[in-house]
Amino acid sequence: MEHISFGTDGWRATLETFTEPRVRMVGQAVADHLRAEGREGTVAVGYDARDTSRGFADALAEVLSDNGFDVLVSERDCPTPVLAWTVRDRGLAGGLVVTASHNPPEYNGVKFLPSAGAPALPDVTDDLEARLAEPTALPEDERGTVREDTFTTAYCQHALAFADNPDVSGIRIAYDAMHGSGRGVTNDLLEAAGATVESLRTERDPEFGGTPPEPTAERLQSLVERVTEGGADLGFANDGDADRLAVVTPERGYLDPNMLYAVLYDYLLESGEGPAVRTVSTTFVVDRLAAAHGEEAVEVPVGFKWVAEAMGEHGALVGGEESGGFGITEHLRNKDGVLLALVLAAAHAARPIDERADAIEAEYGEIHQGRTSLDCPNERKAAVLGSLDGDLPAAVAGVAVADVGAKDGFKIFLEDGTWVLVRPSGTEPKLRVYAEATSSERVEELLAAGRDLVEPRI
Template identity: 70%
Template sequence: MGTDADAIEFGTDGWRATLDVFTTPRVRMVGQAVATYLDGDGPVAVGYDARDSSRGFAEDLARTLAGNGIEVLLSERDCPTPVVGWAVRDHDLAGALMVTASHNPPNYNGVKFIPEGGAPALPEVTDRLEELLAEPETVPELDHGSVSETDFVEPYLEHVLEFVDADLSGLTIAYDAMHGSGRDVTGDLLERAGADVIELRCERDPEFGGTPPEPEADRLHDLIETVTEGEADLGIANDGDADRISVVTPEEGFLDPSLQYAVLYEYLLEDGSGPAVRTVSTSSILDKVARAHGEEVFETAVGFKWVAQAMEDHDALMGGEESGGFGITSHLRNKDGVLIALLAAAAEAERPIDDRIAEIHDEHGHVFQDRISVACPDARKDGVLEELDGALPDELAGAAVASVNTVDGFKITFEDDTWVLVRPSGTEPKLRVYAEADSPERVEALLDAGRDLVEPLV
């Protein structure tokens, strides 16, 4: 196909690149690939995040699709990815294209294809799209599809308020949009449910205030301070396209996403039932909560597309990952940091999340997790994993190996549910080594053992 197409590669969650690579001609090629893949089916939604370039790229995609005879619903404003995903399901669309680089810095942009149903595209779809990349084609002008500016946000908010039974009266919530597309959406949702909302970074800033819109603890100082100093009962932050969420509580401060998952799942089990799905790198605290309720947990490779598929395969109640992406199967098999914000607030309104966490710790103990990276050229990743296969020790860091899971790299689990995971990074020339145990010291020992296992092989 040539250099333009060669630069386009759909990774874990769509195609992302710096703006010197993510160019209008290549974006139009993606639009043409989707048009060819859909073979005239429509309508198709096109959404975009708050980056300076996103609206223009969305219009390029809309024109390309319309030029192929496909009706296009173009979002009238930048909006969260889950809002566009819901629109696909709600309007029974053939799919959607979302222009977003999520939590990446402002010099990036990206695009993801959401197939019919609203779940993430599986590799069989994105591989086919890569094969179909081509310069835009057009049908005769009389056969062009229309491009209609559409409000995706209001129908979504109305649905979520019906889906989550939440009375937040008397609750004060600090909400940090990180200048992203959750502004005027997540905060508005919480207010409509009765909460008093303190807004932080809820103005549009395509530069995101100079920090990537990724809701990690070291980027949420004002939110954490607002909550821990007693100005709010709960803190919530979304990433740039609001498909992920972070939660802050008065006692815990920044809440570990795996612990957040355990709290939300247990809250849903008060009135519901069903297994949970998690990635291999998500904490086993979820498994302990599930077992206490007679439920199962299914483990997948890293990447929400795998979580979403398992949510369908196992009729799961909920799916999630350690990076703060969670979805409710009966709503949408995709990450939704907006709906989950309302769900977390509803749990808080019923009984403080800090009390729920204390109960989990009392019943199941404390779990600690960390990860390190080992430099590894992309060309060596497969070789390292092949050499590990069949050569893993029976004992590691002084403990006997109970089982090895190979769904994504090698996850070595011990009799006490502690574990070490070695897997290749999907975005950097590195191997990731994760560890989980009942003390920080044990985690450090397991990480050291994991590093010693893989470094000689690189």
Template identity: 65%
Template sequence: MDDDGEATDTAGGREDDASAISFGTDGWRATLDEFTDARVRMVGQAVADHLDAEGEPGTVAVGYDARATSRGFAEELARTLCANGHDVLLPERDCPTPAVAWTVTDRDLAGALMVTASHNPPEYNGVKFVPADGAPALPTVTDRLEATLRAPDPLPEAEWGTVAEIDVVGPYVDHLLAFLGLENDDLAGLTVAYDAMHGSGRGVTDRALERAGAEVVELRTDDDPTFGGTPPEPAAERLSALVSRVTDGDADLGVANDGDADRIGVVAPAEGYVDANMLFTLLYDHLLGSRSGGAVRTVSTTFLVDRVAEAHGESVTETAVGFKWVAEAMAETGALLGGEESGGFGVRGHLRNKDGVLLALLAARAEAAEPLDGRLARLREAHGDIHQDRVSVDCPDDRKAAVVAGLGEALPDRVAGAAVDRVNDVDGFKILLGDGTWLLVRPSGTEPKMRVYAEAGDPGRVAALLTAGRELVEPLV
């Protein structure tokens, strides 16, 4: 408290200063000097006001991840919602974000708040709002939340709601197994190495795999709020132990989840770490073996998905980066699978949201049906190989719009020796070239950077495209 009795934060600003709260690509995340109890309560009040304005007086779930501070922040949110007349369901343990989102749809709740900073380091926390449909909140909603942030305004105590602790994990795992048609011995004979990265997938993803009959080798499934000193992000460079377990022959398949288990990383014996673009392609191919439907992918995700879709007489919808746009397009098109190049995928009929637990089961089911190494070889033989990479160019947030505008005024006719065929401006500029390769330049939604992506049939061509992209962007910053 300061000398006037007003709350202050360690960064020197007022702890109840709403200007520090900004809902980005997937909720509000900040370091713990800014992510304070007072500001979390303001988010809870904004959600209560939003639900009241929408005529949603019902029950709200408040979930939380495995971070040391998450349960406490969840309780602050629960108290704020209760003081506004809402009953609240609080999970009895930390749990995956998709488990909370599914609970919203399964119990017909008014919505949910999830306390998580996903794959960020432990000095961060965050909160996201999940509407009644279980999909990510669109900007029309999060913009309204930002605009109405205020200190809690409780009703008379006689009108307060109640808090009940519930088992979220058990019913969720039951549903996943039933949804995929997996029974006790369907994965018998399959050994899966599972790396929870100390996140909320521990005791959930491994439990689901075991119930389907798989033998599970556990890595980092103990409770450690520091995540072992590394951010819980299932990228190749953070999964060396998992990769070794699989490539050394200790397991048929490796799967990992991020901190809140809405994303997945996969390892196959010969392939090693499976690039998320290839994972999208092989999972879509597997689903198309028994179901029909198109796909939705972000603008930064591989065209190889399109080739698989075309071979099955299906179509693909391309969206801006951010799973909220994928989810919206899945609703509009009825797509079978939606995904992005960061390892987040949603499947029709389950949840229009990322679910790394479901995808771990789906990857295991795909491996049992046809080893992933063989499936990847078959897909490459049929549709060609792809390589993709990205680089970042430092760019202050207040320069991003000018850079995009400047690029739009000076788009070249040729890039890295190939003629420009067409340009997609759904998110920045995706320059499609006559040789079948592409270059994408877009502003980051989370950092002061411009992102430059490229895809081609070989790594050398990708490197040349990225160099050309950097040369386009840097003079404009």
């Protein structure tokens, strides 16, 4: 039990720790949690493209059915957002996805999705951890059924209708699945909308071609070259479980996820209204864009569970984070890299994304961000951050401090509109230092100042 911990987005571990007996304990905890919540009926189980994922999914299904729940298991590996939307759309008791998302192939993981399809909040995951136990089984005549289901068909029909059946027939899109669960889903959805799609890395490969399925600039060089050299009008890439999206444009190449958020919000505001929710590490340009439209930007700690919660509480139009996860509230209070590809293709058809990004920069300022990490044992994190409380400098890198936020670590707002953030990693023994400024050079100065502030305290 001590090896099972639900962090920022479920429980993930290497396969030495992520074993079938422990996965079955998670299944029992979910069954007991759902019973305690008075939820009965059906649970959906999905899984990603890793070699071990279907076996773990079947183990979860068996434990849940032994506890009286009917279980729908995806017929193939499927994107996490497809499973999440299915749970909400069909009014299911909950869902489980076996995935380690963008982690290397030697990892696996599991996410629990409550009935709303949004990420589980700490009160839920704490309850799951408290209920971890060896599996039990009801008498045979009281057990549930297990059957396979195709979740993607209804989801894709919904996605096309939600995006108002956009005409993207003139757009050439290069799509990189990174051998993950978006293959045959995101690209098929774009083709169904009329786009011409060149599909890359869409073969199932449990080793992900030897690189973690994380759509960062350095891992998408082939996609960047195709688009910037004229082989496509746009490039899209999903991470391993397709809840994140990266975008490549002809002029900018890999589009900074902060600018991607601003582009998305700008497009959605053309036909909708509502606040934008962002994490503490996401750009202030979103705030300026919101204010210009009479809306607000709501800041929350890092972790999409907090974004999703605030999306509901504030009636937000959209929520997002600087790591490339975005959700549209009316569709699903969860990040969704499949639907977002279709929505951004429609945005490009209405106005080229490069042109839209240029206009945003001209009106609200350029986006320059950076991040660095400092090794810090988990047991030292609280003490280091505690030592900053009441001992922050009056100026950072030569600019006076205007305010300090403490939603997640310490965010130091400077008088020139720039900021530095120090927060603990939720997954590694590290402290993160982030900065945003008007130039890359200034970002480096702020990151250096942040390191100098924190490092002596570790």
